[in-house]
Amino acid sequence: MKRKIGAAVDLKAFLERAAAKKKQTQIENQCNQLVIFQVPDGSGSGTSVPVPPEPEIAASTERENEKISEGDESSDSDEYDDGGVYDIEHDPGLRTPISGYDVNNQDSVRRAYIALGPCRPKMKNDDFPQHMCGGMRRFQPKWFDEFKWLEYIIDKDAAYCFVCYLFKDGTKFAGGDSFINGGFRNWNMKARFRKHAGEINSAHSEAEEKYNTFITPKASIRVSITSNTA
DSSP, rough: OOOOOOOOOOHHHHHHHHHHHHHHEEEEEEEEEEEEEEEEEEEEEEEEEEEEOOOHHHHHHHHHHHHHHHHHHHHHHHHTTHHSSSOSSGGGGGOOGGGGGGGTHHHHHHHHHHOOOOOOOOOOOOGHHHHHEESEEOOTTHHHHOOOEEEEETTTTTTEEEEHHHHOOTTSSSSSSSOOOOOOTTTTHHHHHHHHSSSTTTTHHHHHHHHHHHHOHHHHHHHHHHHHHO
């Protein structure tokens, strides 16, 4: 018998089509891989439930979110830099009043100022400027040792009260005070320092007590308990 001859086959084209089909099948298999796990159905046997794999883009998105999160944390760290957010100013004449801050931030501002300390230039006596007040007089740096609350700014040649800035109750003790507003400059009237401190129930004394309690809260609690149980 004679063998029947079929149509001629283009071998090169056939191989190319086969290779392309194989590649396409591999891609589809990668995209359609399923994870099988057993879910109890109450009958003692499990039901196989296919779970499609998470697409590659999810992992990429997660990595991007981590980068963004790291950036946010860095931003938050900068935000809580007291000097930046709260405008901590060493110059008493340029400070924002404590009452000008949000009530939830006021203690943080106080801590920042206490950590910074009162403004006390390290200068020799003769380096302080002079001005006319009952004669040419100047601020005396030895006053810093005598009045622990005292601070001074050379630009205005004026003295201020550190504890009154931090803790004076403006609602209870209304009215101006040169040791808070504008600064005190009458160097021939040293007695005004003691007058500012006043009696035990003065605005300054109350502010100083709050200051001492603020910087040593545990000690103050112990003293309070002792006095109440005595």
